Amino acid sequence: MLEKAYCYETNSVIPAKYARRKKHQLSIHDHYFCTFEGCNVLVQPKISEAGNCFFAAQPHGHHQNCDHYHPPKEISNIQGINHPRPLEQYEVFTPTALEPVANDYIPRREMDFLPTPEQIAEMIQNAVIAIVPGTLEEVVSAWRNLDKLDRANYPLLIGEHWLNYSDAFANIFLSKQVVDVPWTGYIIWGYVTIKSGKVNGVYFLQTMKKFPLGNEFSAIHFTKKASLNIPFDFTNADVRSNIFWHGGAPVILKDRYVLEPPNHAHQFIHLAPVEGETRGQVS
Numbered sequence: 631m632l633e634k635a636y637c638y639e640t641n642s643v644i645p646a647k648y649a650r651r652k653k654h655q656l657s658i659h660d661h662y663f664c665t666f667e668g669c670n671v672l673v674q675p676k677i678s679e680a681g682n683c684f685f686a687a688q689p690h691g692h693h694q695n696c697d698h699y700h701p702p703k704e705i706s707n708i709q710g711i712n713h714p715r716p717l718e719q720y721e722v723f724t725p726t727a728l729e730p731v732a733n734d735y736i737p738r739r740e741m742d743f744l745p746t747p748e749q750i751a752e753m754i755q756n757a758v759i760a761i762v763p764g765t766l767e768e769v770v771s772a773w774r775n776l777d778k779l780d781r782a783n784y785p786l787l788i789g790e791h792w793l794n795y796s797d798a799f800a801n802i803f804l805s806k807q808v809v810d811v812p813w814t815g816y817i818i819w820g821y822v823t824i825k826s827g828k829v830n831g832v833y834f835l836q837t838m839k840k841f842p843l844g845n846e847f848s849a850i851h852f853t854k855k856a857s858l859n860i861p862f863d864f865t866n867a868d869v870r871s872n873i874f875w876h877g878g879a880p881v882i883l884k885d886r887y888v889l890e891p892p893n894h895a896h897q898f899i900h901l902a903p904v905e906g907e908t909r910g911q912v913s
């Protein structure tokens with residue numbers, strides 16, 4: 631099953647899962663081609679009844695030498711209707727850009743002639759990195775899923791800068807002063823403790839890391855208000871977690887550092903359990 635295809639309009643190789651996501655700027659009229667050497671036929675993003683995304687070459691199918699070629703009688707299998715692949719066999723979605731992405735960063739061109747397979751093969755050689763935007767939650771999930779040593783191999787566009795999954799994440803533990811943390815243009819993370827407030831839906835978070843403030847030290851505090859929706863299981867209060875933050879630096883309020891709630895589309899907060907730790911172990 632073909633999971634990625636070359637997109638002419640964006641000159642990049644795009645996962646079927648992304649080609650199906652209508653919320654992004656990709657046009658439904660975009661043209662996709664099989665990336666297999668010697669095939670390069672026109673394909674279309676499809677979704678099977680099981681919800682799996684793939685590219686299908688219809689009506690004529692792939693070139694006979696292509697790995698994705700199936701004899702005509704098996705066409706129903708190609709569509710994934712009779713034999714849908716289990717979802718876990720699919721590559722985890724690894725965005726190449728943190729939302730939002732300015733339109734200028736997705737270069738597009740119009741296709742005014744149908745390129746030959748040879749021309750497509752050459753274009754694939756010169757393809758640019760596909761801009762596949764993801765939410766902070768999706769980017770953090772991909773980061774957690776990647777092997778530590780492998781993260782540098784995965785590009786990540788944040789704002790106007792190309793970074794990778796290794797250098798785009800800054801752990802506050804590594805900075806001595808609050809001002810040393812690269813609050814702008816990166817994803818900041820660190821351990822936090824979480825305590826439930828008296829009001830339902832309110833939680834108090836503070837970083838384990840403390841920074842000098844005047845003659846004292848202060849953790850960075852964050853109050854999760856009831857109105858702020860963070861997809862995280864707070865039901866076990868008094869847990870330790872990871873906080874991921876993309877936005878501005880904390881402010882000083884009442885002699886302590888306070889992270890203000892996200893107040894515009896370019897600020898995000900996300901929480902994820904600490905790796906390998908059972909909930910409730912830390913009091």
Ligand SMILES: [Zn+2]
Binds near residue numbers: 692
């Ligand atoms: Zn093919």
